[in-house]
Amino acid sequence: MIGLEISHVSHSYGSRKALDNVSFSVAAGRFCALLGPNGAGKSTLFALLTRLIATGEGHISVAGFDIARDPRAALARIGVVFQQPTLDLDMTVRRNLRYFAGLHGLAGRQAALATEAALEQLGMAERADEQVRALNGGHRRRMEIARALIHGPQVLLLDEPTVGLDAASRQAITDHVHLLAEAGLAVLWATHLVDEIRPADQVVVLHRGKVLSDGSAEDLAGGQGLAKAFLSMTAEGREVPA
Amino acid sequence: MKAWLIALCAIITRENLRFVRQRGRFLAALVRPLVWLIVFAAGFRAALGVSIIPPYQTYITYEVYILPGLCGMIQLFNGMQSSLSLVYDQEMGSMRLLLTSPLPRWWLLFSKLLAGVIVSILQVAVFLGIAALTGITVPLSGYIAVLPALLVSGLMLGALGLLISSTVRQLENFAGVMNFVIFPMFFLSSALYPLWKMAESSPLLHDICALNPFTYAVELIRFALYGELNLTALAWVSTCFVLFMLAALWGYDPARAMLRSKG
Numbered sequence: 334m335i336g337l338e339i340s341h342v343s344h345s346y347g348s349r350k351a352l353d354n355v356s357f358s359v360a361a362g363r364f365c366a367l368l369g370p371n372g373a374g375k376s377t378l379f380a381l382l383t384r385l386i387a388t389g390e391g392h393i394s395v396a397g398f399d400i401a402r403d404p405r406a407a408l409a410r411i412g413v414v415f416q417q418p419t420l421d422l423d424m425t426v427r428r429n430l431r432y433f434a435g436l437h438g439l440a441g442r443q444a445a446l447a448t449e450a451a452l453e454q455l456g457m458a459e460r461a462d463e464q465v466r467a468l469n470g471g472h473r474r475r476m477e478i479a480r481a482l483i484h485g486p487q488v489l490l491l492d493e494p495t496v497g498l499d500a501a502s503r504q505a506i507t508d509h510v511h512l513l514a515e516a517g518l519a520v521l522w523a524t525h526l527v528d529e530i531r532p533a534d535q536v537v538v539l540h541r542g543k544v545l546s547d548g549s550a551e552d553l554a555g556g557q558g559l560a561k562a563f564l565s566m567t568a569e570g571r572e573v574p575a
Numbered sequence: 576m577k578a579w580l581i582a583l584c585a586i587i588t589r590e591n592l593r594f595v596r597q598r599g600r601f602l603a604a605l606v607r608p609l610v611w612l613i614v615f616a617a618g619f620r621a622a623l624g625v626s627i628i629p630p631y632q633t634y635i636t637y638e639v640y641i642l643p644g645l646c647g648m649i650q651l652f653n654g655m656q657s658s659l660s661l662v663y664d665q666e667m668g669s670m671r672l673l674l675t676s677p678l679p680r681w682w683l684l685f686s687k688l689l690a691g692v693i694v695s696i697l698q699v700a701v702f703l704g705i706a707a708l709t710g711i712t713v714p715l716s717g718y719i720a721v722l723p724a725l726l727v728s729g730l731m732l733g734a735l736g737l738l739i740s741s742t743v744r745q746l747e748n749f750a751g752v753m754n755f756v757i758f759p760m761f762f763l764s765s766a767l768y769p770l771w772k773m774a775e776s777s778p779l780l781h782d783i784c785a786l787n788p789f790t791y792a793v794e795l796i797r798f799a800l801y802g803e804l805n806l807t808a809l810a811w812v813s814t815c816f817v818l819f820m821l822a823a824l825w826g827y828d829p830a831r832a833m834l835r836s837k838g
Contacts, residue, residue, distance in 0.1 A: 415668050438581050440581040
């Protein structure tokens with residue numbers, strides 16, 4: 334089953350083309366790493382996937398719903414963790430989650446159950462009544478992932494979610510999101526760090542707005558290792574195929 | 576529809592919790608009009624005589640005259656404060672969270688706007704309470720009748736803030752808003768002096784005041800405080816609300832956002 338399908342999507346800021354004919358799909362139960370150096374177009378793609386911006390070129394569908402024609406149905410099936418933290422630091426963890434539940438139309442007992450389930454899932458139940466300001470970076474990120482899961486999405490988008498975290502927190506979050514994919518979510522994980530990717534993961538390499546490669550990490554790495562393969566594909570001066 | 580109301584309640588609860596937590600903002604919102612009411616009005620009382628003009632039935636003191644204008648001032652500052660927090664939210668990312676909710680964007684922005692208006696009405700209620708303690712009162716029924724007027728004027732001023740936040744992308748640019756929006760709107764209105772008094776000094780300034788939507792917000796509040804409905808003011812304020820809101824929604828339209836974003 335296809336969780337996320339991106340088909341011939343292009344987007345420009347004035348004369349600068351940020352995305353050029355981007356196509357790939359992520360099946361339910363797959364962890365897909367969107368790998369690209371800074372400025373590759375990852376954040377633009379995320380803004381399009383969450384309909385913060387719209388484009389007239391190409392199609393995006395989430396769990397079968399076209400984001401341009403049926404944005405509400407598509408957005409209801411997406412959980413998103415942005416690169417920038419989007420938490421209210423002065424509210425408690427639980428209060429932050431309840432606010433988000435409300436934005437997705439969950440209230441009362443339904444919201445309470447969904448909040449507790451998300452907190453349990455991310456091992457954050459004990460911190461639920463603490464102010465977010467008191468949490469470290471790793472716990473804040475975990476909380477954002479918990480929040481993204483509250484409404485039971487089918488697709489989880491994470492835009493460089495481990496930026497600024499220590500090695501242990503990065504490892505814990507990467508492992509956890511892999512488990513979420515194994516449980517059936519379609520996960521799109523934007524990163525430029527190859528050590529967050531496992532051999533069986535799907536990898537889409539995005540460079541200067543174009544998809545250079547779409548396949549398993551193992552195949553992409555060949556015999557030389559993923560980091561080397563990625564660097565050689567995106568090295569300065571290397572031509573980007575038309 | 577239930578989901579729409581749940582989201583509205585969530586946004587209102589969040590804004591009110593934030594407001595209650597920000598005691599400094601609450602105090603500033605009260606101190607500003609109270610300084611005008613207690614200090615400036617005492618000084619200006621002798622200089623500015625106010626004759627009998629509707630809705631007043633008799634000669635009034637200057638403090639009584641500026642009371643509605645100061646209510647409007649609270650809402651004007653609150654509208655701009657909300658606008659500032661929207662710009663902050665856009666820079667910090669929490670606006671993204673709001674806009675990725677599976678509800679129509681216009682409803683989410685309207686909910687945010689309404690939440691800010693409720694905060695401003697709470698501020699005005701406390702201000703009117705303190706004014707009453709100092710002996711500046713209005714008829715008892717006026718305290719109830721003013722609520723819908725405050726709602727409409729708050730929506731108009733909040734929509735103006737929303738519109739500004741859709742065009743101002745960085746916090747650093749916000750000082751300009753203070754200089755070019757708040758102060759001209761406040762001083763070129765009937766908040767501090769009746770329009771006929773302004774006409775005596777400068778017909779041009781009088782005409783500008785007469786075009787200023789804030790003038791009509793103040794007059795709507797003024798008449799409501801005395802249990803009267805100023806239809807002209809209501810029509811002006813409502814029309815401006817619709818125009819500002821439509822322009823703000825246009826500014827926040829995702830298809831338009833692509834023209835201004837950097838990626």
